[in-house]
């Protein structure tokens with residue numbers, strides 16, 4: 001059963017996905033449009049459009065092409081302000097039943113992207129994993145740092161007329177298979193702080209879920225998949241704390257897991273462990 | 289008596305306590321620290337690197353093996369320093385300006401360390417001038433640049449330019465990271481590209497030997 005109140009932003013149209021990269025390189029627009037259709041039918045709430053480092057014109061054309069085959073709203077996915085502008089200008093909200101697009105993403109390192117709101121209203125994804133400090137970008141390493149960045153970003157959004165319940169905070173998920181420095185702790189702590197702050201009531205949260213399970217083998221010894229249960233286990237923990245969007249795959253069939261599911265037990269254990277013990281616990285999960 | 293091949297196997301399997309005990313055992317037997325590095329740790333890391341390249345093991349196994357190697361190095365390094373033995377080659381490594389991804393860069397650094405390169409790790413978001421300063425300060429043979437974002441690939445290019453413009457003609461420049469390709473490496477005038485951490489060692493050795 002799909003997870004109630006969880007919106008999937010279909011991730012397939014992304015130049016960094018090797019199979020999609022081939023479509024882009026071959027300029028196979030029909031192939032790309034088919035990805036949009038498959039995700040629409042598969043239950044995606046939004047269709048992500050990430051064309052990598054191509055031109056704004058190309059992104060605009062992709063927006064039009066994708067909208068020609070789906071009435072789902074889009075997530076315009078580029079950190080480049082000029083490309084974002086081109087994508088937003090091309091977006092037809094009437095075609096999407098009046099729904100505004102998502103803009104993925106704004107961070108403190110590129111606040112000028114808020115100005116684009118005047119061109120086309122959007123739901124911004126606010127990246128909280130990095131902050132601007134003394135004129136330089138810094139990675140956030142603690143839950144408090146992520147939470148404080150999220151708070152500053154939501155306040156900045158408000159100054160541009162974007163209400164809190166239109167903002168999507170991305171507290172940034174990191175691969176659990178390389179987590180030797182407490183990133184999963186940091187993530188869950190940040191989600192908890194964001195969820196618990198009354199000033200942020202109504203805010204949305206999202207992560208790029210497939211990033212959680214990269215770097216581990218796809219199957220467990222019994223042949224069962226290893227990745228999607230870990231992703232579902234994360235959602236089982238995070239959805240009750242306000243995680244209501246994910247950039248992910250409609251094929252993965254995310255679901256809420258029972259507490260005794262091996263992936264649930266693994267993540268529960270990870271939260272009690274530190275340093276290398278976390279990845280060793282993950283290793284135990286996929287080798288047993 | 290512990291043997292070098294046992295040590296290599298313990299490193300490859302990431303058994304850090306066994307690896308440390310074996311290292312101490314070999315020292316007790318009178319083995320030279322450099323021999324332990326070159327004939328125990330290096331083959332262990334190279335074996336795991338090879339398996340990683342062939343998708344037989346994954347990032348967690350690499351990290352766990354590298355930790356075992358590092359802890360053995362922690363025992364051996366002071367002895368090597370006392371004996372005045374320095375790694376043959378020194379590499380400066382970092383993720384380019386604007387880019388905060390470091391998992392791949394760290395794996396490359398670990399594999400190079402595991403192949404007995406001296407490593408100066410500048411971390412992430414490293415501006416070109418910092419690379420240049422570190423190359424000069426450490427008299428580096430190699431500089432390794434990592435980028436994971438298409439938006440920071442231009443910073444890779446400007447770093448290559450800065451190194452060339454600083455007149456550091458003998459240092460070899462290696463580039464890598466998921467979006468980087470051999471074509472891009474050629475285009476920006478780097479000396480070499482490799483797709484993964486294990487082949488990065490082969491490339492680094494080839495480039496450093498060619499100086």
Ligand code: B12
Pocket residue numbers: 014016017052079104105127129130172173174175211212214215347386387388389390391392393395396432433434435436437438439462463464465466467481482483484485486488
């Ligand atoms: C982990 C991760 C993060 C973590 C980083 C944590 C950390 N400490 O590194 C966090 C959450 C912070 C993060 C943030 C962002 N990320 Co990120 N991230 C990833 C992820 C999931 C894995 C990258 C990784 O570690 N791979 C594993 C390592 C082992 O592989 P690797 O780095 O390629 O390294 C190997 C080789 O390339 C090579 N190599 C690497 N460096 C070098 C150097 C030399 C000299 C040589 C020879 C070889 C070499 O050897 C390594 C081992 O074999 C990827 C997605 C993916 N599936 O790859 C996205 C990804 C790289 N991120 C992406 C993006 C967009 C971002 C953000 C901009 C998020 C956003 N939406 O706004 C921010 C930017 C932050 C910043 N300013 O840098 C995109 C990049 C798209 C693009 N092509 O430009 C990706 C591809 C995700 C996606 N599909 O959209 N991210």
